Amino acid sequence: MARNCSTLLNIACLASSCLFRGSAIKSLLLCLPLCCSLLACGGSNGGEDEPTPSPNPSSKPTPTEEPSSLSTRAPQRLLGDSTLSGFITFDSVPHSTNGALDFSRTEQKPSRGVTILVLGEDAEVLRSARTDESGYYEVGAPESAEVRVVALAELKQSGTPGWNFLVVDNTDRGAEYSVVGELQNVDAVPQRNLHAASGWDELNDNYVMESLRPAAPFAILDATYDVVSALAEIDTGFSLPAVKINWSYKNIASAGNAQDGFIGSSKYDLSLKEIFILGDAANDSDEYDFSVIQHELAHFIEDSLSRTDNIGGAHSLSVKHDLRVAYGEGLANAFTGIVSKQPYYLDAAGIDAFYHLSINLESNRIWNAGWYSENSVGKIIYDIADAENEDGDELSLGLAGIYHVLVDESYVKSDALTSIYLFADVFTRIHGSSNASALSAMLEQEQIYGTGRFGEYEINDGGVDNALPVYRDMVQGELVEVCSGRQVVEYNGLGVSKLIHLTITSPGLVTFLIRRTVGDLNTNPDAKLYSNGNLSATMDSLVINSERASYTLASGAYVLEVFDNNNVDELDSTGGEACFSVSVM
Structure with a gap:
C-alpha cells in the first residue's frame, strides 16, 4: 500500500534525505527516524501498514553538550569491499535578469567536490570519498554490511592546490550541515543518491518551513567550488587555510551576537577569519546569491594568499x-x-x-x-x-x-x-x-590620474576638501598639517583619514605628536602606524585636541594614518572638519 504523505504538508517530499546539522554521533542518531520517514514518502511497504509520521517533523537534531566532528579520515575502499555509488544533487535557484530569484526555474545541480562518508550501524565512519564534477561518487563498504551514506557540506582537498571549506550553523554551536541517507544493506542497495531540496512550495509561493532548507549549504558550496576551480586553473601551488562559512536561517541583517543570528550582513570577518552568510528568508537570504558569496570569498582569498x-x-x-x-x-x-x-x-x-x-x-x-x-x-x-x-x-x-x-x-x-x-x-x-x-x-x-604606488600627481579630488594629495610625504624631524572630515560619510568616507608616507631616518625611540590647529573645538586626534601593511602601533588616547605617543622603531618607510576619532564613531552629534599638525621626532 502506498504511503499517504498528505499529513506532512509536503514536507516529507522535499528531499530524499534528511538535513543533518550536528556532526556528533548522538545528533546523527536523533536525526535518523526523520530520514526514514522522508525516504518512505511515495513508496510502497509491500502491503504492510506503516505508522503515520509526525505532521511537524524537525530537521534540526537536538545537539549534544559538546558536539564533536565526525572524522573524515577513512580509506576510500579496502580489499574485499563491496561498492557503493551514486549522485549527490541539490536544488539550485537561478536569478532573473533583474536579480530576483526565480523559483519556477529551479534545477537540480550536482554537488561537486563534497565529502562522502559511509557510516556503520553505530554511526562509525567506515569509508570516505569525494564527489566529482558530475556529483558522482564511488566508495567501498564492508561486504554485506548495513551502512548509510552521508554527504557533508564541505569542500576539502589536501596538498596543493588545497582548500578546506565547512558550512556550519553559527546558531547551533558550529554544527556542520549534511544530508543523510537510510541504513541499508550495501549489497542489496549498492546505488545511493542523495538530494538536498530548496524547501520551496511552488503552490503557495513560499517556503514550507523557513527552517527546512536543505539545499542552502550546498548552494553556498557550489559558488565556492567555482572559485577554487578557477584558482586551480591558474595556480597549482596554493593552499588555503581552513575556513568556516556560517549560514543559518536565523542569520539576519542586524548587528549583535552572531551565535543568535545577528550577523549584520553577509561578510568576511577579518578578525575571526570566518565568513557569515545571511539566511533570513523573509527579508534577505544569500545562499543562492553567488555574487555575494564569491564577493566574501574574494576577501578571504585576498587575506589568505x-x-x-x-x-x-x-x-x-x-x-x-x-x-x-x-x-x-x-x-x-x-x-x-x-x-x-x-x-x-x-x-x-x-x-x-x-x-x-x-x-x-x-x-x-x-x-x-x-x-x-x-x-x-x-x-x-x-x-x-x-x-x-x-x-x-x-x-x-x-x-x-x-x-x-x-x-x-x-x-x-x-x-x-x-x-x-x-x-x-x-x-x-x-x-x-x-x-x-x-x-x-x-x-x-575612470578619471584616475595618479602614478606610482602612492598615487603621486593625482588631480581628481572628488570634490572633497583636503582629499589631495593622496599621501603626504614626510621625513622624521619635519612638521606637516593634515585634515580629517566627514564631508562624504563617517568612518570610511573619502577625507576621513589622511595618509602620510613617513620615512624614519633615526632608529630608536620615536615620538609622535599630533595637535589640533583649526576646526572643531573638541577633537580627538588618533593615528595608526603601518609597516608594509602590518599595523605597528595604534595611538588612541582620549586626550582632547592632541595625541602623543612614543615607540621604538627601525629606520625605513612607514604609513601614518591620522584622523579625528569623532569622524569614525558613527555619531551624528560629533565630528566635522578639523586640521592637525603632525610632528615625528
Whole structure:
C-alpha cells in the first residue's frame, strides 16, 4: 500500500534525505527516524501498514553538550569491499535578469567536490570519498554490511592546490550541515543518491518551513567550488587555510551576537577569519546569491594568499570611499564576475523578491569615477580579465592577469597600502609595457590620474576638501598639517583619514605628536602606524585636541594614518572638519 504523505504538508517530499546539522554521533542518531520517514514518502511497504509520521517533523537534531566532528579520515575502499555509488544533487535557484530569484526555474545541480562518508550501524565512519564534477561518487563498504551514506557540506582537498571549506550553523554551536541517507544493506542497495531540496512550495509561493532548507549549504558550496576551480586553473601551488562559512536561517541583517543570528550582513570577518552568510528568508537570504558569496570569498582569498588593508564598513558603488575600501570592494566585485564568467552582480532579498540588485560590472552608468570609487576599481579589474573588449578595453588577461599581481612579493610586502595605485604599479612591472599602456588608458577613462604606488600627481579630488594629495610625504624631524572630515560619510568616507608616507631616518625611540590647529573645538586626534601593511602601533588616547605617543622603531618607510576619532564613531552629534599638525621626532 502506498504511503499517504498528505499529513506532512509536503514536507516529507522535499528531499530524499534528511538535513543533518550536528556532526556528533548522538545528533546523527536523533536525526535518523526523520530520514526514514522522508525516504518512505511515495513508496510502497509491500502491503504492510506503516505508522503515520509526525505532521511537524524537525530537521534540526537536538545537539549534544559538546558536539564533536565526525572524522573524515577513512580509506576510500579496502580489499574485499563491496561498492557503493551514486549522485549527490541539490536544488539550485537561478536569478532573473533583474536579480530576483526565480523559483519556477529551479534545477537540480550536482554537488561537486563534497565529502562522502559511509557510516556503520553505530554511526562509525567506515569509508570516505569525494564527489566529482558530475556529483558522482564511488566508495567501498564492508561486504554485506548495513551502512548509510552521508554527504557533508564541505569542500576539502589536501596538498596543493588545497582548500578546506565547512558550512556550519553559527546558531547551533558550529554544527556542520549534511544530508543523510537510510541504513541499508550495501549489497542489496549498492546505488545511493542523495538530494538536498530548496524547501520551496511552488503552490503557495513560499517556503514550507523557513527552517527546512536543505539545499542552502550546498548552494553556498557550489559558488565556492567555482572559485577554487578557477584558482586551480591558474595556480597549482596554493593552499588555503581552513575556513568556516556560517549560514543559518536565523542569520539576519542586524548587528549583535552572531551565535543568535545577528550577523549584520553577509561578510568576511577579518578578525575571526570566518565568513557569515545571511539566511533570513523573509527579508534577505544569500545562499543562492553567488555574487555575494564569491564577493566574501574574494576577501578571504585576498587575506589568505595576498594581503588586505581594507578597513571595511558599509560601502556603496555610488559613495566616495577611503582608497583601501574602494579598492578592496571593487576588487571583490570584479572577482565574482570573473569566476562566474558573466558580468552581472546579482543580489536578491525577500521571499517575493521585493528588493533585487542587478548591476553590470562592465557597463553600468553609476557615475562616480575616481580612485575613491569601488565602481571604477571594479570596472577596471573586470575589464583587465574579461574576454570582451569594448572601447577603451584592450586587455583580456583572465583571472591570471589579476591573481599574479596580488600574489607578487612586491605587492604583498609593499610599503604602500593596498589601492588601485599599488595594483597598477605592480601590474605595470610584471605585465610589460604594452599591457601597462592599455591599463593607463583604462585608468584615465575612470578619471584616475595618479602614478606610482602612492598615487603621486593625482588631480581628481572628488570634490572633497583636503582629499589631495593622496599621501603626504614626510621625513622624521619635519612638521606637516593634515585634515580629517566627514564631508562624504563617517568612518570610511573619502577625507576621513589622511595618509602620510613617513620615512624614519633615526632608529630608536620615536615620538609622535599630533595637535589640533583649526576646526572643531573638541577633537580627538588618533593615528595608526603601518609597516608594509602590518599595523605597528595604534595611538588612541582620549586626550582632547592632541595625541602623543612614543615607540621604538627601525629606520625605513612607514604609513601614518591620522584622523579625528569623532569622524569614525558613527555619531551624528560629533565630528566635522578639523586640521592637525603632525610632528615625528
